[in-house]
Amino acid sequence: MSTPDNKERVVIFDTTLRDGEQSPGISLDVAEKLEIAAQLARLGVDYIEAGFPIASQGDFEAVHAIASSIEGPVICGLSRTAHKDIDRCWEAIEPAAKRRIHTFIATSPTHMEHKLKMSPEQVLAEAVSAVKRAREYTDDVEFSPEDASRSDFVFMCEVLQAVVDHGAGTLNIPDTVGFATPVEWAQRIADIRKRVSGDYVISTHCHNDLGLAVANSLAAIDAGARQVECTINGIGERAGNAAMEEIVMAINTRPDIYSNVEVSIRTEELARSSQMVSRLTGYPVQFNKAVVGRNAFAHEAGIHQHGVLNERTTYEIMDPAAVGQGESKLVLGKHSGRAAFKDRLAKLGVPIQGDALNAAFTRFKELADRKIQLTDADLEALVHEEIGGQAEHAYELVSVEARGGSTTTPSADLVLEINGETLEVSSDGDGMIDACCTAIKNATGVEGHLTDYLVTSVTGGVDALADVTLSFESDDGVKVAGRGLSTDVVEASARAFLSALNKIARIRSSGEDPNAVERPGHIG
Ligand code: KIV
Ligand code: ZN
Numbered sequence: 001m002s003t004p005d006n007k008e009r010v011v012i013f014d015t016t017l018r019d020g021e022q023s024p025g026i027s028l029d030v031a032e033k034l035e036i037a038a039q040l041a042r043l044g045v046d047y048i049e050a051g052f053p054i055a056s057q058g059d060f061e062a063v064h065a066i067a068s069s070i071e072g073p074v075i076c077g078l079s080r081t082a083h084k085d086i087d088r089c090w091e092a093i094e095p096a097a098k099r100r101i102h103t104f105i106a107t108s109p110t111h112m113e114h115k116l117k118m119s120p121e122q123v124l125a126e127a128v129s130a131v132k133r134a135r136e137y138t139d140d141v142e143f144s145p146e147d148a149s150r151s152d153f154v155f156m157c158e159v160l161q162a163v164v165d166h167g168a169g170t171l172n173i174p175d176t177v178g179f180a181t182p183v184e185w186a187q188r189i190a191d192i193r194k195r196v197s198g199d200y201v202i203s204t205h206c207h208n209d210l211g212l213a214v215a216n217s218l219a220a221i222d223a224g225a226r227q228v229e230c231t232i233n234g235i236g237e238r239a240g241n242a243a244m245e246e247i248v249m250a251i252n253t254r255p256d257i258y259s260n261v262e263v264s265i266r267t268e269e270l271a272r273s274s275q276m277v278s279r280l281t282g283y284p285v286q287f288n289k290a291v292v293g294r295n296a297f298a299h300e301a302g303i304h305q306h307g308v309l310n311e312r313t314t315y316e317i318m319d320p321a322a323v324g325q326g327e328s329k330l331v332l333g334k335h336s337g338r339a340a341f342k343d344r345l346a347k348l349g350v351p352i353q354g355d356a357l358n359a360a361f362t363r364f365k366e367l368a369d370r371k372i373q374l375t376d377a378d379l380e381a382l383v384h385e386e387i388g389g390q391a392e393h394a395y396e397l398v399s400v401e402a403r404g405g406s407t408t409t410p411s412a413d414l415v416l417e418i419n420g421e422t423l424e425v426s427s428d429g430d431g432m433i434d435a436c437c438t439a440i441k442n443a444t445g446v447e448g449h450l451t452d453y454l455v456t457s458v459t460g461g462v463d464a465l466a467d468v469t470l471s472f473e474s475d476d477g478v479k480v481a482g483r484g485l486s487t488d489v490v491e492a493s494a495r496a497f498l499s500a501l502n503k504i505a506r507i508r509s510s511g512e513d514p515n516a517v518e519r520p521g522h523i524g
Pocket of ligand 2: 019167174176205238
């Protein structure tokens with residue numbers, strides 16, 4: 001089929017609900033299949049292979065329900081060559097406005113001998129009889145010689161010629177076991193086109209056993225295939241089928257290479273389709289999966305982040321919005337640079353500059369070295385901790401080591417910087433945190449007591465940041481709050497305590513009215 005711009009249309013034949021559903025461990029009920037089918041229609045696929053109606057009552061009902069309610073794509077059912085299979089297939093798809101029967105039989109020596117236990121002559125006769133039966137129901141009949149990549153070429157073409165002569169309009173060439181390589185597969189498709197005469201569309205259906213399903217599908221398109229069978233997320237038997245999102249985006253992203261073809265898919269629906277299929281099948285999408293993986297548009301290295309901030313295309317060949325992935329993500333981790341850090345804070349509504357930015361960035365790098373990724377919530381907490389501690393830095397934490405347990409007395413060794421001088425202090429305590437606070441009190445000479453102590457995790461999970469907020473009242477009646485953040489709760493506590501004592505130092509040196517400045521529970 002030619003499109004207005006003289007490109008030939010590559011028909012997208014989605015088999016997520018048939019071959020995809022054959023993946024080990026996947027079993028979708030009728031409602032789930034309907035939900036996916038509706039999304040495939042929204043995505044704009046040309047064909048939905050809705051199932052294999054003879055396989056079970058559940059399969060039949062799902063295909064029937066899809067045929068009865070999904071509008072837009074042609075609804076296809078799969079069928080072996082037996083007439084009762086074809087009759088059942090038709091019964092299932094009959095309610096649809098547009099319908100196709102897809103029938104198949106294996107043509108490779110291994111399959112004919114060990115699975116079908118049929119001679120080549122019987123296989124040929126079965127194929128013809130199935131196509132004739134299917135044509136009694138509909139003009140739209142597809143035939144597949146299963147295990148085409150391991151079939152004898154001359155025999156397979158004899159079968160293909162016979163089914164075309166009896167009305168099959170689509171010849172789907174399956175690499176059932178994922179054995180083919182791209183150059184070889186392209187050659188096979190081109191050779192079929194030369195050898196089999198008539199009016200038919202060549203389709204390709206590639207499995208991913210060698211990780212070549214998408215490459216083989218694209219090679220087939222180069223060689224003249226104008227239908228491609230594929231699944232969302234590449235799910236399917238064993239290592240899966242060709243991933244639709246990858247084929248579609250290869251064609252759309254490289255019009256210079258695929259200059260004579262086009263697909264009609266609403267690519268902004270790809271991410272949503274992927275997430276839905278993953279959620280309903282329970283098959284996770286690998287983080288680095290092309291196009292739809294959550295890291296497909298995520299950048300962590302500082303150089304990359306800087307480039308993307310200046311101009312997205314420095315490190316992105318596709319627009320994430322074009323596949324429904326929103327915008328590029330600058331992941332803040334230990335490889336990130338100041339530009340991305342500042343940009344993220346600005347987006348969070350924290351426009352921080354100068355010394356405060358430098359200090360927050362230094363703390364960020366320290367934390368990122370210990371934590372794989374920092375979330376937005378981590379960042380906000382970190383900046384608030386830094387801003388809270390900016391006013392005065394009489395006391396700073398260099399390091400803390402604490403020991404505890406049921407058989408040893410809890411103790412802590414700290415290295416502090418007090419008014420620019422480095423000091424090592426140690427103390428015992430009722431617990432490791434108490435030992436820390438006592439050591440700090442001894443070193444700073446500030447006496448008083450904690451009136452509140454709260455530890456929360458900024459985000460969930462074992463690698464969450466501990467966020468400690470506390471209130472402290474000095475013996476001369478100054479009440480202040482402090483906040484500290486760390487991957488380690490003892491260190492977060494030491495930081496929170498020092499930030500409170502820094503406020504006391506600031507109040508004392510400025511001669512402010514202590515109780516006008518800070519109320520317990522108010523965290524800066
Ligand atoms: O992989 C295969 O050969 C199939 C056929 C039914 C087309 O799924
Ligand atoms: Zn298959």
